[in-house]
Amino acid sequence: MVDKDAPKPGKLKYSQQDLRKADLKGKDFYMADLRGADLSGANLSESNLIEADLGEANLQGADLTGANLDGAFLRDANLRGPNLSSVTNISCVDIESAYIDKETQFPKSIRIKWRSDRDYVCMEIHKREKKAEEKMVGEQKIREGFLATEGKTKIDAMKRIEESSSRKNPNTKKVRKKQKLIEKKSLDQNDLFKEIRDVLETHSS
Numbered sequence: 551m552v553d554k555d556a557p558k559p560g561k562l563k564y565s566q567q568d569l570r571k572a573d574l575k576g577k578d579f580y581m582a583d584l585r586g587a588d589l590s591g592a593n594l595s596e597s598n599l600i601e602a603d604l605g606e607a608n609l610q611g612a613d614l615t616g617a618n619l620d621g622a623f624l625r626d627a628n629l630r631g632p633n634l635s636s637v638t639n640i641s642c643v644d645i646e647s648a649y650i651d652k653e654t655q656f657p658k659s660i661r662i663k664w665r666s667d668r669d670y671v672c673m674e675i676h677k678r679e680k681k682a683e684e685k686m687v688g689e690q691k692i693r694e695g696f697l698a699t700e701g702k703t704k705i706d707a708m709k710r711i712e713e714s715s716s717r718k719n720p721n722t723k724k725v726r727k728k729q730k731l732i733e734k735k736s737l738d739q740n741d742l743f744k745e746i747r748d749v750l751e752t753h754s755s
Contacts, residue, residue, distance in 0.1 A: 575597065576597060589607055645660065
């Protein structure tokens, strides 16, 4: 059902209005005129700001969580301090036309590299680049996991081989026991020769 009383796009006029700390959550500002409006500390979370004119508007400290800024005009807008980490459809072109500071938080798709207190470089991280980064991180984790388990795998393989050899030749364990006895016992020469002979006879049987 169409709301006949709803304002048409572009008919909302808030230019130069004092909207400080106003609760405007979820409000539809599609193509609205917000030029020079004081929106500092206002709650604009989940609001529709598509193609809204925010030129010279004061958005310092405003809550823009989940706001859609697709096509919004931000020239000379005050974006010092607000959390923009979850806004959608904001670009470096928009950011560079406004005023920001080091307190301003941006989405993961935007990277700001500060050269000084006022000079910065804005970079956009596209989805394809994000996927490439995620792939590299994933491959690195796989390699680290492989290296961490490789040693254990080798030890387990050696144990399996030893167990298999023991099952195939029941005398293998006896031979090893004799060998350990020879290493541990302090035997004179005659006893040593006797032990070696017994070992050889056991091994050949």
